[in-house]
Amino acid sequence: MIITVNIANSKTTFSLINDQKIISNFSILTTMRTIDEYGFLLLQFISSQKIEHHFIEGSIISSVVPTQTHIVSQSINKYLNVQSLIVGPGIKTGLNIKVEDPSSVGSDRLANLVGAHSRQYKTCLVIDFSTATTLDLLSDQAYVGGVTAPGFEIIAHALMNQTAKLPHIEIIKPTHTIAKNTVKSMQSGIVNGFIGQTLYLIQNIQKEFKSPLSIISTGDIDPSILKALPIDEHIPHLTSYGLYEIYKKNQI
Secondary structure, eight states, X not given: OEEEEEEOXXXXXXXXXXXXXXXXXXXXXXXXXXXXXXXXXXXXXXXXXXXXXXXXXXXEEEESOXXXXXXXXXXXXXXXXXXXXXXXXXXXXXOEEOSSOGGGSOHHHHHHHHHHHHTTOSEEEEEEESSEEEEEEEETTEEEEEEEEEOXXXXXXXXXXXXXXXXXXXXXXXXXXXXXSHHHHHHIIIXXXXXXXHHHHHHHHHHHHOSOOEEXXXXXXOHHHHHTTTOSEEOTTHHHHHHHHHHHHTTO
């Protein structure tokens, strides 16, 4: 059994995985914490699953927040007595990274692609609905490029916090695009605008790629938005599955 850690801009997700199955996972806000704070949370999480912490054989970390990477790694070493593999340059992924600067590709994006490939998706577009929305193209075990766009929360936050008179509202998909009041007009703009952004990017990627491809997604996103997009499969914890596969590749 190993523990995977995905340190993203907004939240950090820990997953316990055994034999390619996620036993459990939990997420916390990504913020400055001490080694001991992380350790306390980890031990609580593992204990809640009625698992003895000495059954944890290894750990792997994907991080886009450098200030927290080594703190989490040191915490896992101190409290679980295992060394963490940190995804970065030199780590085996099994992918041929065909971009101008392979070292600049986010470790979470690589993990998503590895996770997709492990689920028999050979040529596909992987969309991660996170703080940023990322769209990455996998073609026969090669990462051939992608797109980074504002995420849903960034769009909503900008509209509600960068305007003086617009209220903070519940974000739900409205029944109609044309709205008769301020709240529904904001809901329409935020939700339909995000759908439109994502759909436009998908369509243009398909035109440029010129070959059939599957479209899979991951991350926290409202089901009503997924229904409006041509998604073949939504895998909420794809990053964790990909990290597990990367861990295995680096144990040989």
